[in-house]
Amino acid sequence: MLPACRTRLNVRDAFLTSPAGRAPRGNRWTPQPGSLRWSLGWSLIWGLLLCLFGASVPVTGADRKGEAITDDEAKPKKLSFIGDQVAVTGLHLIQIESVGLVDGLEGTGGDTPPSLYRRMLIEEMHKRGVRSPNALLEDPNKALVVVRGSVPPNIRVGERFDVEVAIPESSPATSLRSGYLLEVNMAEQAMVPGRGPRSGHTLGKAEGPILLSTGEVDSDSKPSVLKRGRIPGGGVYTGGLQKADRLLGLYLRSDLRGGRQTERIADAIGRRYFDMLQGRKVPMAKAKTDQYIELRVPERYRENFMHYLQVVRAIAINESIVEQRERLERLRRSLFTPESAGRASLELEAIGSAEAKLILREGLEQPDLEVRFYSANALAYLGDAQGTAQLALAARNEPAFRVFALAALATLDREPAVIDALRNLMTQPTVDEKEGQRRESWSAETRYGALRALETVDRHREVVKAEPIYGESILRTFETPDGEPTRQKKPRPEFVLHVIDSPGEPMVHLTRHRRSELAIFGSDQRLKTPLSLQAGRILVTAPSGSETVTISRYETQREIQQVQTSTRLVEVVRAIGRLDGSYPDIAQMLVTADRQSNLEGRLEFDALPKAGRIYYRPDGTSAESESGSRKIRVGAEDQAPNIFPSLLPTRKTPGPKKTEDDEATTVEGSLALDNAPAESEEKSEAATPPPKRGLMNLLQKK
Numbered sequence: 001m002l003p004a005c006r007t008r009l010n011v012r013d014a015f016l017t018s019p020a021g022r023a024p025r026g027n028r029w030t031p032q033p034g035s036l037r038w039s040l041g042w043s044l045i046w047g048l049l050l051c052l053f054g055a056s057v058p059v060t061g062a063d064r065k066g067e068a069i070t071d072d073e074a075k076p077k078k079l080s081f082i083g084d085q086v087a088v089t090g091l092h093l094i095q096i097e098s099v100g101l102v103d104g105l106e107g108t109g110g111d112t113p114p115s116l117y118r119r120m121l122i123e124e125m126h127k128r129g130v131r132s133p134n135a136l137l138e139d140p141n142k143a144l145v146v147v148r149g150s151v152p153p154n155i156r157v158g159e160r161f162d163v164e165v166a167i168p169e170s171s172p173a174t175s176l177r178s179g180y181l182l183e184v185n186m187a188e189q190a191m192v193p194g195r196g197p198r199s200g201h202t203l204g205k206a207e208g209p210i211l212l213s214t215g216e217v218d219s220d221s222k223p224s225v226l227k228r229g230r231i232p233g234g235g236v237y238t239g240g241l242q243k244a245d246r247l248l249g250l251y252l253r254s255d256l257r258g259g260r261q262t263e264r265i266a267d268a269i270g271r272r273y274f275d276m277l278q279g280r281k282v283p284m285a286k287a288k289t290d291q292y293i294e295l296r297v298p299e300r301y302r303e304n305f306m307h308y309l310q311v312v313r314a315i316a317i318n319e320s321i322v323e324q325r326e327r328l329e330r331l332r333r334s335l336f337t338p339e340s341a342g343r344a345s346l347e348l349e350a351i352g353s354a355e356a357k358l359i360l361r362e363g364l365e366q367p368d369l370e371v372r373f374y375s376a377n378a379l380a381y382l383g384d385a386q387g388t389a390q391l392a393l394a395a396r397n398e399p400a401f402r403v404f405a406l407a408a409l410a411t412l413d414r415e416p417a418v419i420d421a422l423r424n425l426m427t428q429p430t431v432d433e434k435e436g437q438r439r440e441s442w443s444a445e446t447r448y449g450a451l452r453a454l455e456t457v458d459r460h461r462e463v464v465k466a467e468p469i470y471g472e473s474i475l476r477t478f479e480t481p482d483g484e485p486t487r488q489k490k491p492r493p494e495f496v497l498h499v500i501d502s503p504g505e506p507m508v509h510l511t512r513h514r515r516s517e518l519a520i521f522g523s524d525q526r527l528k529t530p531l532s533l534q535a536g537r538i539l540v541t542a543p544s545g546s547e548t549v550t551i552s553r554y555e556t557q558r559e560i561q562q563v564q565t566s567t568r569l570v571e572v573v574r575a576i577g578r579l580d581g582s583y584p585d586i587a588q589m590l591v592t593a594d595r596q597s598n599l600e601g602r603l604e605f606d607a608l609p610k611a612g613r614i615y616y617r618p619d620g621t622s623a624e625s626e627s628g629s630r631k632i633r634v635g636a637e638d639q640a641p642n643i644f645p646s647l648l649p650t651r652k653t654p655g656p657k658k659t660e661d662d663e664a665t666t667v668e669g670s671l672a673l674d675n676a677p678a679e680s681e682e683k684s685e686a687a688t689p690p691p692k693r694g695l696m697n698l699l700q701k702k
Contacts, residue, residue, distance in 0.1 A: 079316045079317075079319060079323075079327070080316070080317045080318070081313065081314060081315065081316055081317070082250070082265055082268065082269070082312060082313050082314075082315045082316075082317060083312075083313025083314065085252060085253055085256055085261075085265065085317075086250040086251060086252055086253070086265065086293070086313070087250070087251050087253075088248065088249070088250060088251075088309055089248070089249040089250070089251050089292075090153050090154070090246065090247060090248040090249050090295075091153050091248070092153070093150040093151065093152060093153070094150070094151040094188065094203065094246075095148065095149075095150055095151075095188065096148070096149050096150075096151060096186040096187055096188055096189075096203050096204055097146065097147060097148045097149075097186060097187075097188075097189045098146075098147045098184045098185060098186040098187070098189075098206070099117050099120045099121045099124070099144065099145070099146055099147070099184070100121070100144075100145050100146075100147045100165075100181055100182060100184035100206070101121065101136065101137075101142055101143070101144060101145070101181075101182050101184075102142060102143045102144075102145050102165070102176060102179040102180065102181050102182070102210065103141065103142050103179070103180050103182055104141065104178055104179055104180045105140070105141045105142065105143060105173075105175070105176070105177070105178060105179050106141070106175075106177065106178055106537070107140045107141060108140075108143070108173060108174045108175035108176075108177065108226075109139065109140050109141055109142045109143035109173045110140055110143065110171065110172035110173045110174075111137050111138045111172070112137060112143075112144040112168065112170065112171045112172075112173075113170055113171075115168070115170055116196070116197065117144055117146065117168055118137070118144060120197070121133070121137070121144055122134070122137075124184075124185075143167060143171065143173035143176070143179070144167075144168065144171060144173075145165045145166060145167055145168075145176070145181070146165075146166050146167075146168060147163060147164070147165055147181065147184055147186060147206055148163070148164045148165075148166075149161055149162065149163045149164070149186055149204060149206060149234075149235040150162070151203060151204060151235075151237060151246065152246075152642070152645075153246060153248065153305075154245075154246055154247070154248055154297055154305050154642070155237050155245065155246050156237070156245045156246075157237055157238060157239040157243055157244070157245055158236060158237065159236070159237055160233040160234070160235060160236050160237070160514065160515070161204070161233070161235045161236075161237065161514070162230055162231070162232055162233065162234065162235065162513055162514060163181070163206040163208075163230065163231040163234035163235045164228070164229075164230050165179075165181055165210050165228070165229050165230065165231065166227060166228045166229075167227040167228075173227070174223070174226065174227070175226040175227070176210050176212060176226060176227065176228070176229050177212060177226060177536070178536045178537060178584075178585075179209070179210045179229070180207075180208065180209050180210070180582075181206060181207050181208055181209075181210060181231060181234065182207060183205055183206070183207040184205065184206055184207070185202045185204075185205055186202065186203060186204045186205065186206055186235065187199045187200045187201055187202050187203055188200040188203070201240045201241050202238060202240065203237065203238060203239070203240050204235045204236060204237050204238055205235065205236050205238060206231065206234050206235040206236070207231075207234060208231040208233075208234040209231065209494070209582035209583060209584050209585075210229035210230070210231055210584060211229055211230055211231065211232060211512060211583065211584040211587060212225060212226060212228075212229045212584065212588075213225040213229075229584075230512065232511060232512055232513055232514060232515055232516050232583070233514050233515045233516060247294055247295065247296060248295040248296075248297065248305065248309070249292055249293060249294055249295055250265070250285075250292070250293040250295055250312075251291055251292055251293075252265070252290075252291045252292075252293070254291075257290055257291045258290055259287070259289075259290040262287035262289070262290055262291065262292070262293055263287045264317060264318070265285070265287070265293060265317065266283065266285040266286055266287040266293050267283075268315050268316075268317050268318075269283065269284060269285035269293075269295070269312055269315060270283025270284060270285050271283075272315055272350065272352055273285070273298055273312075275296075275298070284296045284297070284298060285312075295312070300381060300383065300411050301381065301411070303407060303410055303411065303456055303641060303642060303643035304407045304408075304411070304641035304642065304643065305642060306639050306640075306641065306642070307381065307404075307407075307641065310346055311346055311349050311350045311381070312350070314343075314346040314347045314349070314350040315350045316347075316350070324351065324353075325355075327347075328348075328351070328355055328356065328359065331344045331347055331348055331356075331359065332359045332362070335348065335359060335360070335362075335363050335371065335374070335375065336362075336363065336366055336371060337371075338368050338370045338371055338617060341363070341368075341370055341371045341374045341375075342374050344374075345360065345363075345374040345375060345377065345378040346378070348360055348378055349378040349381055349382060352382060356382075357379065357382060357384060360375045360378050360379050360382075360384075360387075361375070361379070361384075361386060362375075363375025363376075364376060364379075364386065364387055364390055368618075369393075369394070369398065370615070370617060372387075372390045372394075373390060373391070373394045373398075373401050373405065375387060375390070376388070376390035376391045376394070376405075376408070377391065377404060377405070377408045380408035380409065380411050380412055381408065381411055383412075383413075385412050385413075385415045385417060385418060388409065388412070388415065388417045388418050388421055389417070389421070391405040391406075391408050391409050391421070392405070392409070392421035392422075392424070392425065395409070395425060395430070395446065395449075395450070396425060396428075396430045396431065396446070397430070397431050398431070398615065399431065399432065399433045399438065399609075399613055400613040400614060400615035400632075400634040401615070401634060402445070402446065402449065402609040403449070403608075403609035403610060403611050403635070403640055403641060403644050404611070404634070404635065404641065406425075406449045406450060406452075406453045406609060406643075406644070407453070407641035407643050407644065409421065409422060409453050409457070410452075410453040410456040410457055410643055412457065413457070414457055414458065414462075414463075418457060419454065419457065419458070419463055422450045422451075422453055422454040422457070423450075423454070425446055425447065425449075425450035426447045426450045426451055426454075426500055426502055426521070427447075427500075427502045427503060427504070428504075429441060429442050429443075429504060430442075430443045430446040431443070432445075432446070433613075442504050442505040442507070444507060444509065444602075444604040444607035445607045445608060445609045445610075446609070447500075447502070447507065447509075447521060447607075448509050448519060448604070448607045448608070449607075449608060449609045449644060451464070451498065451500065451519060452643060452644070453643070456643060464498070465499075466496050466497070466498055467496065467497040467498070467499070468493035468495075468496055468497075469493055469494050469495050469496070469497055469573075469574070469577035470493045470494060470577070494516065494577065494581070494582050494583055495516035495517060495518055495577075495582075495583035495586065496515070496516065496517045496518070497518050497520070497570075497573060497574070497577075498517065498518065498519040498520065499520050499523045499570055500519065500520065500521045500522075500523070501522075501523045502521040502522055503522075504522075505522075505601060505602070506521060506522035506525045506600050506601025506602075507520075507521040507522065507601045507602055507603075507604060508520055508521070508525070508569070508590060508599065508601060508602070508603050508604070509521070509603075509604045509605075509607060510586075510587055510590065510603070510604070510605050510606075511605075511606055512605060512606055513606060513645060514645060516583040518573065518583075518586060520569060520570060520573075521601070522600070522601060523570060524568065525568070525569045525570070525599070525600045525601060526566075526567040526568055526569060526600060527540075527542070527549065527567045527569055527572060527593065527598050527599070527600075528597065528598045528599070528600065529542045529543065529544050529545060529546050529567065529598075530542060530543055530544040530546075531549075531593065531596070531598045533589045533592050533593055533596075533598065534588065534589065534592060535576055535581055535585035535586060535588050535589035536581060536582065536584065536585035536588065537553055537554055537555050537585075538551060538552065538553045538554075538576055538579055538581050538585060538589075539551070539552045539553075539554065540572060540576070540589060542567065546567070547566060547567055548564055548565070548566065548567070549564065549565055549566065549567055549572055549575075550562060550563075550564050551563050551564070551565065551572065551575045551576060551579060553579040553580070553581075561579055563575050563578065563579065569599075569600075573586060576589070590603055591603070608644045608645070609644055610637065610640065610644075610646070611634070611635035611636060611637055611639060611640035611641075611646065612633055612634070612635050612636050612637035612638075612639075612640075613633070613634060613635075614631050614632070614633055614634075615631075615632045615633075615634050616629040616630070616631060616632075617629060617630045617631075617632050
C-alpha cells in the first residue's frame with residue numbers, strides 16, 4: 001500500500017459532522033457545496049481512486065532506477081497473417097481425355113476391333129459429318145488412339161499444354177512413328193458403373209505430330225515405346241462452356257468461417273495487388289462465399305505464381321500504420337541475418353511500400369550471398385531492377401538459387417541491364433553441379449534457362465529472333481461431308497528454331513514439354529561426314545569429305561523430293577522444314593546424328609534449372625560437415641516456377657532409402673510454399689491412392 005493510502009478517514013464522520021459538531025437540517029446525508037464536508041469528501045474519493053488504480057500503472061524504465069526492460073515486456077503484438085487462416089486451392093492438375101485418330105502412319109496402323117473406344121470415335125466422327133468412318137478406321141495408315149492431357153493450374157484460355165497419345169492393347173497397330181493426331185475435343189471422363197463412360201464439358205482441343213522416345217529408354221521396351229508418344233504443347237485450353245481461365249483460390253479455415261472474415265482477407269489482398277481497368281482499381285481477390293476467396297495472379301507473377309502465393313500468405317491482416325513501421329524495423333534486422341532472410345524478404349515484398357524497397361536495397365550491400373539474393377529476388381517482383389547484378393551472379397555461381405534467379409529476371413521489363421545479364425549467361429561459362437561436385441563449365445541448364453527467361457522479357461521479339469518453321473503441306477484433318485480434305489494453312493508452326501551465336505562449347509537443345517523448340521548454341525555448327533540420317537520419311541545423306549548434304553523425302557504415290565544444302569546444321573534443319581519435316585522428324589535425325597558422332601557439340605533434352613537443391617550456407621560453428629557449412633534445401637522440387645516446369649511425376653512412388661541430401665534443412669520462407677497446396681475437398685485423398693478413372697486407365701493391365 002502506497003503512503004497516500006495510510007491515512008485513516010472515517011467516511012461517515014466526514015459527511016455527517018458539521019463544523020459546529022451537529023447535523024445539518026433537511027437531508028442529513030447531502031453535503032452542501034463549498035462546505036468543509038464537501039471538500040473532505042472529494043479529497044477522500046480521489047485518494048481512494050489513486051490507491052486502487054495507481055498500483056496497476058506499469059513502472060517505466062526510469063522508475064526502475066536503471067533496471068533493463070526484459071525481452072518479454074518489449075515483445076510486439078502477435079500479428080495475424082493470411083497464411084495462418086487459409087489453404088490454397090486450384091493447384092491440382094485436371095486430367096482430360098478423348099479418343100482420336102492418328103493419320104500419316106507408314107502402314108503400322110490397322111482396324112481396331114469392336115470396343116468402347118471404337119464406338120466413341122465413330123460417334124465423334126458422325127458429329128463431324130464424316131460419311132464413312134469404318135472405311136477410315138480400316139486404313140493401315142491410320143490408327144485409333146487414346147489421348148490424355150493434364151491441364152495445369154492458372155492456365156488461360158488459348159494457352160497450351162502437353163498431350164499424351166497411346167494405342168489401346170486390343171489394337172493391331174504397332175507404331176505411331178510419323179503419325180499426326182487429328183483434332184480431338186478433350187474433357188474429363190469417368191466410368192460410371194452400369195452406365196458406361198460419361199464425359200464432361202470440353203476443356204481443350206489437341207492435335208499435332210507425335211514425338212516418340214528420344215533414346216532415354218532401354219531397347220527391351222521398344223515395342224511399347226513405339227505405341228506411346230507425346231505432343232509437346234499439342235493441347236490448347238478452351239475453358240469449358242464459360243470460356244473461363246483457371247483461377248486460384250483461398251479456403252478459409254472452418255473455425256474462422258464467416259463472410260466478414262473473407263471480406264477482410266480479400267480487402268487486404270486487394271489493397272496490395274490490383275489491376276487498372278478503365279481508370280479504376282480492380283482488386284486481385286474477391287470473396288465469393290463465407291469460406292472461398294477467388295484469387296487472380298498479376299501479370300508480373302504470371303511465370304511464377306507459386307511465389308505470388310507465398311507473398312499473399314505473408315500479408316498481415318488489420319495492421320495499423322504505426323505497427324507496420326515498427327515491423328519494418330524488425331524485418332530490417334531479420335533480412336540481414338541469413339537464417340531469417342527468406343521470410344523477411346517475403347514480408348517486405350508483401351508490404352511493398354517505398355520503405356520496404358529501401359530496406360531491400362540495403363540488403364543488396366550485405367556481404368552474405370544469401371541475403372543479397374533474397375533482397376534482389378524480392379525487388380525484382382516489386383519492379384525494381386537494382387538487384388539485376390546480384391540475380392545474375394546467383395544464377396551463374398550458385399545452382400541452388402539459379403532457377404529462382406532466372407525466374408525473377410524474367411519478370412523485369414526490357415531493361416538494358418537485364419538483357420545484357422541474360423545474354424552473358426547464354427554465352428559465358430558458369431558453375432555447374434555434376435555428381436555432387438561443382439565446377440565451372442558450359443552449363444546447359446544455365447544457357448537454355450537464360451534463353452527462356454530472355455524470351456519472356458522480350459515480349460515483342462526484338463532481341464530474340466525466333467524462326468518459325470511451318471513446312472509446305474496442308475492442314476491434316478477429317479474429311480468433309482463431300483469427301484474432300486480441307487485445304488488451308490497450318491494454324492501454327494511445326495516448331496520454333498533459335499540460333500544463338502555463342503562462343504565456347506557448341507550445343508543443341510531439344511524440348512519435350514510445353515513447346516516444340518530447337519535451340520542451336522553456335523551458329524556455325526556443321527554435321528560431320530560421312531552421314532546417313534533418317535528423319536521420318538526424310539533421308540539426309542553426304543559422302544565422306546563432302547561439303548554438301550542431300551535431303552530427300554520419300555512418300556508413297558508421290559514423287560521423290562530432293563534439296564541440297566551445306567553441312568551447316570542450321571541449313572539442314574531449315575531444308576527439312578521446307579520438305580514438311582515435323583518436330584519429331586528433327587528429333588529423330590538429331591538423336592541418330594548424336595549416336596553416330598555426326599554432331600560437333602553435345603545434344604541436350606529439357607535442360608531446365610531445378611528447385612529444391614542444396615545450398616551450403618557458411619557456418620563456422622557448425623559441425624554438420626567437414627567444410628564447416630550447413631546444408632539448406634532451397635525451395636521444393638515440385639514447386640518450381642512455372643516458367644521452368646518440374647518434370648517430376650505428379651504422384652511419387654515409394655523410393656529408395658533417403659540420401660544425405662534428403663536430410664537437409666528447409667529454410668522457412670525459402671521460396672517454397674509454407675503449407676502444402678491443400679485442397680479442402682481433397683485432404684482425405686492425400687493419404688489414400690486415387691481411384692482409377694478415365695479412359696487411359698483402361699489401357700493398364702490388371
